[in-house]
Amino acid sequence: MNKKNLNRAIAITVIWLGGIGLTWIFGSLKSPESLNELGDFLAGVFAPIAFLWLILGYVQQGKQLDQNTTALEQQERALQLQIHGMKESVQQQKELATIQKQQFDALNKAVKPIFVIRDSGFTYFSYPDGSDFLVEVKFNLTNLGGVANALYIRNNMKKAIFYVDQIAEKETVEVKLNLYELDLDVNDTQQTMLAEIAIDFENLYAVYEKYNYEIYMQTELEVLDREEVCLVYKRD
Structure with a gap:
């Protein structure tokens, strides 16, 4: 009140x-x-x-x-x-x-590594009896982009089969992959082999990235007058 x-x-x-x-x-x-x-x-x-x-x-x-x-x-x-x-x-x-x-x-994006694969091929190992056996794939991996750190190449079972600490800009490293470590899809009729690999790494800002590739190998067939071919290409 x-x-x-x-x-x-x-x-x-x-x-x-x-x-x-x-x-x-x-x-x-x-x-x-x-x-x-x-x-x-x-x-x-x-x-x-x-x-x-x-x-x-x-x-x-x-x-x-x-x-x-x-x-x-x-x-x-x-x-x-x-x-x-x-x-x-x-x-x-x-x-x-x-x-x-x-x-x-x-x-x-500015520091994204850009990989170019050149000079791909495969080699044979000769046994004492004269037979040949395919043992490894080789190619040169060139980085045209930013730095790639802790780079691994893995097979489709995610097992690491190649490693390098760093690939700098415009640097090229030689990669050798033992075929025993690849899960091969073999076509005996066409004498071809197909394998899947993945390249994973960290960019300059420690961001994890992964690219998927396929390795296509075609052996020589005299009846078809075909040359040996080895292609390593990026998958979508």
Whole structure:
């Protein structure tokens, strides 16, 4: 209850009780002779005052409810603003993450190794009885792009069959793969062999990458006047 209404209620109460007191003193009223009369007298004196304070309390309660409603509305608006701000912040974070990913992808692309395979071929091992046996594939692996670190060549069973610490830009390394370590798909009729390998490595920013290749070998067939062929090509 605000101070103004409280002062008014106190003043009315004092005036009322003062008026009753003056009427009692100067009006020659008889004192209650029984408890019933005393109760009726007190009820008559204090009922209006109690009713006054009840009304004032009700009014004050209504004002407090209005104030609480206003405060809740203000809190709701503040919460909506906060939610809106959080949504904008999340959107900005998403956009920032997208930009950072694009920048990171651009950096990775700029240092991406580019492998070129040249001079591929295979060799034979001759047994004492004169028979020949295919033993290894050779090719030169040239890097025309960024540095490739911890480079492995693996067969299709993911077993490492070749390793080099690093291939720098424009560097060439000779690769030799033992055919015993390759899972060969052999066509006896066509005298061809096919093997799958994978080259995996880390770029300059230690990002892991892997390229898949196939090795195609075609042996010589005199009846078809066919030469030996060895191709190493990248798979899609």
